[in-house]
Amino acid sequence: MAQDAVESLDVAGGSNLGGDPFTPAAGSALWRKHFLIGAATASYQIEGAVNEDGRLPSIWDTFSATPGKVLHGDTGEHACDHYHRWESDVELLASLNFEAYRLSIAWPRVMDEAGRPNRKGLDFYKRLLGKLKDKGLQTFATLYHWDLPQHLEDRGGWLNRDIVYRFADYADLMSRELAGHVDAWMTLNEPWCSAFLGYGNGHHAPGRANLRYAVQAMHHLLLAHGEALAVLRENDPASKKGIVANVGRGTANTQSAADTHAAHLFEVQHNAWILDPLLKGTYPADLWTLWPGAEPLVLDGDMQTIGAPLDFLGINYYFRTNVESDGANGYIEVPLAGVERTQMGWEVYPDGLRDLLTGFHRNYRALPPIYITENGMASDDKVDNGHVDDAQRIAFLKRHLAAVDEAIAQGVDVRGYFVWSLLDNFEWAYGYERRFGVVHVDYRTQQRTVKRSAQLISKFLQERAARA
Ligand code: FCB
Numbered sequence: 001m002a003q004d005a006v007e008s009l010d011v012a013g014g015s016n017l018g019g020d021p022f023t024p025a026a027g028s029a030l031w032r033k034h035f036l037i038g039a040a041t042a043s044y045q046i047e048g049a050v051n052e053d054g055r056l057p058s059i060w061d062t063f064s065a066t067p068g069k070v071l072h073g074d075t076g077e078h079a080c081d082h083y084h085r086w087e088s089d090v091e092l093l094a095s096l097n098f099e100a101y102r103l104s105i106a107w108p109r110v111m112d113e114a115g116r117p118n119r120k121g122l123d124f125y126k127r128l129l130g131k132l133k134d135k136g137l138q139t140f141a142t143l144y145h146w147d148l149p150q151h152l153e154d155r156g157g158w159l160n161r162d163i164v165y166r167f168a169d170y171a172d173l174m175s176r177e178l179a180g181h182v183d184a185w186m187t188l189n190e191p192w193c194s195a196f197l198g199y200g201n202g203h204h205a206p207g208r209a210n211l212r213y214a215v216q217a218m219h220h221l222l223l224a225h226g227e228a229l230a231v232l233r234e235n236d237p238a239s240k241k242g243i244v245a246n247v248g249r250g251t252a253n254t255q256s257a258a259d260t261h262a263a264h265l266f267e268v269q270h271n272a273w274i275l276d277p278l279l280k281g282t283y284p285a286d287l288w289t290l291w292p293g294a295e296p297l298v299l300d301g302d303m304q305t306i307g308a309p310l311d312f313l314g315i316n317y318y319f320r321t322n323v324e325s326d327g328a329n330g331y332i333e334v335p336l337a338g339v340e341r342t343q344m345g346w347e348v349y350p351d352g353l354r355d356l357l358t359g360f361h362r363n364y365r366a367l368p369p370i371y372i373t374e375n376g377m378a379s380d381d382k383v384d385n386g387h388v389d390d391a392q393r394i395a396f397l398k399r400h401l402a403a404v405d406e407a408i409a410q411g412v413d414v415r416g417y418f419v420w421s422l423l424d425n426f427e428w429a430y431g432y433e434r435r436f437g438v439v440h441v442d443y444r445t446q447q448r449t450v451k452r453s454a455q456l457i458s459k460f461l462q463e464r465a466a467r468a
Helices: 002-007 059-064 082-095 119-134 162-178 190-198 211-234 257-280 303-308 352-362 393-410 450-468
Strands: 036-040 102-103 138-144 185-187 241-252 310-325 331-333 370-374 414-420 439-442 447-450
Touching: 002 190, 036 138, 036 211, 036 370, 082 119, 082 447, 102 414, 119 138, 119 162, 119 303, 138 162, 138 450, 162 211, 185 190, 185 211, 185 310, 190 211, 190 241, 190 257, 190 414, 211 241, 211 257, 211 303, 241 352, 257 303, 257 331, 310 352, 352 370, 352 393, 393 450
Parallel strands: 036 102, 036 414, 102 138, 138 185, 185 241, 241 310, 310 370, 370 414
Antiparallel strands: 310 331, 439 447
């Protein structure tokens, strides 16, 4: 089925494309061939096959099976059935001219409870990565995109310092098994979400809600990253290694000093909480004025491990948050009226991406090269006569790529951009209702339909390759 969609794709820019509202401006850095353009996914969101070939339960299996946690009671049980359709999905990626693919490895598929390798799970990723390389795609692999084995959560999950060493063992196994298959490793995806949504407010698995938990979980996540980084360097010296942080732009509702400080605190909580330890080796002091007394337990040497140099930093950006002072030490959100929003309710605000990138460039002397490892939007896309015209997404992607281009022009070393996502998929607490793909998925038939956004990206990449 996916093949039909691929074969009917007119990447040469035929009449079904009409005018082209996507192609970047002439002179844009995006026309340079070495600026990598890819698509991203994550294991739990697309694979399905949760009980196959020795895969163990993950915290997202447990969480999504708990009534009231995920919209409409959706789970990742079948998702996009990518575990069985990976070959045609790779064909699809390649036919769309993407140059790189960011995927994640499901920890519960590749190790048993005793930490022994699960061959069947490992073989799946070997075949998948092998085929991606055969097709000429660069492979970006995330070790942890939120699907923690449930047995580790049962022993305290990210609250138990022992998990740091379990994660390092996992990184050791993966980098010994998959060295040569992976161009770029990412230890963690969005530790902010794992710590704050998973342990701080309970909106994500494992659904625990205590600020002190969030802060300690973050410390263990970052430490696990640092330990894993050393292991990856040892086992797979030829690859690039990094981590992925989601970052948020906070803007002040008025120009008052109090609101300006509130916007600063928003960015401390969302960005500096993660980036300062990684790039400066310390937690930001302002975090503890926002959350007095919530400091994590830090042992000697931890901050050095966390602050080890990175080959690259992955940045995920989606929207901005407008805030004002809460009258005390914090901020409260003040949603703006009359702005463009996506199906998630998130404001479309490309300037935020440029401003964050240029701000990081100014503030962090140790800032490594950056890849935008996720950016994209959800819309309520419908297939009409075999076509999906996702006009809002096309404009969104074009404007965010232009914002990246502006940041590059201002001196930020951005090396590539991955659209979130290749496929419509399981959007965590929002289930299947929110469609982020550049390829539409009919969850009843698993039919893939290339959206117009993907056709235009593909056409641009073909033109770019032809010029190189
Ligand atoms: C990010 C996640 C990704 C996806 C997008 C929309 O926070 O990394 O898995 O759900 O949001």
